[in-house]
Amino acid sequence: MCDAECPFCGSRKKKTREHRIPKSWKPYLHLVPEVVSTVAVKGVIGDPSGSSRSQLDVQYGGICAECNNGWLRELDEAAMARMLNLARFMTQEIPAGEVLPVMRSVVRAALMTAWGKRDIGAYPAASFVEFFETRLPPSGAYVFMGFTDWFSMHAAGHHALWPVEEPGGAHLVSWGLDRLFIVVIFPKDGDQVSATEVASSLRKRAKGLLKQVWPNPTGRRLKIPSQNAHRIDREVVSGLTQIKPLLFGEEPLVFNLDPDRTTARYDGMSERELIDTYVTRPSKRPPEL
Ligand SMILES: [Zn+2]
DSSP states (O other), X not given: OTTSOOTTTOOOSOXXXXXXXXXXXXXXXXBOSOEEEOOEETTEEOOOEEESSOGGGOEEEEEEHHHXXXXXXXXXXXXXXXXHHHHTTSOOEEOGGGHHHHHHHHHHHXXXXXXXXXXXSOOOHHHHHHHHHHOSOOTTOEEEEEEOSSTTTTTTOEEEEEOSSSSOOEEEEEEEETTEEEEEEEESTTOHHHHHHHHHHHHHHTTTTOEEEESOTTOOOEEOOOTTGGGOOHHHHHHHSOHXXXXXXXXXXXXXXXXXXXHHHHTTOOHHHHHHHHOBOOSSOOOOO
């Protein structure tokens, strides 16, 4: 692995595994007992596979040690208190001075998710380089946030892209961090026009559910909407996190299949019972804001 380039800085030095979400955030969040992965290529959903790790254990290789243990870690430390309080729904606000630190942490997690799930066809290579050079959300990147009652939906991250075979288009990455639901759009092959079209469609369709938090042209504090948190379920999320439904109004694929083993284990249990039995509760309160 030593000769592959780090997607951020291009270094060919020793590679390490980078966590999707920082490991140090684990005691503050609800943890699921199993991560189910489903891959769909060109509209065909493959068999789901389960892994008995929590969503905070997901990590991906190929990132150089200097990026991993240096600036990437610092970005998450700077946003940790705000992100965890948002995740636990202890605040709905991002003060003006914290918008950029929060966006940096969210962009890092989104890029890592796209990198880890690049087997669907591609990853936003130019956005990695720009993020490394500027430490700012890359050109053509959009971030949306909202609160949901269905916590940790897409907890291990979801990466969609379109088109698969031709150049151009957009990437869309989404995940839940406890009650907070996040969607990030990146241009594919530098195609900012398509990324902007996807973002403008998402703005319309997600009205009252998700708020665009980046770019934030007003420069003011942000308030993340929660009034429709009960409406953001698996089906609604499917329509907001896939590119063809956003661009062309196609019916979204609904990833509601679980591996047989998982289905058998949880059969007949209500949502409440499942949460009480299997979800590990946080052992720590988020840091004071
Ligand atoms: Zn690097």
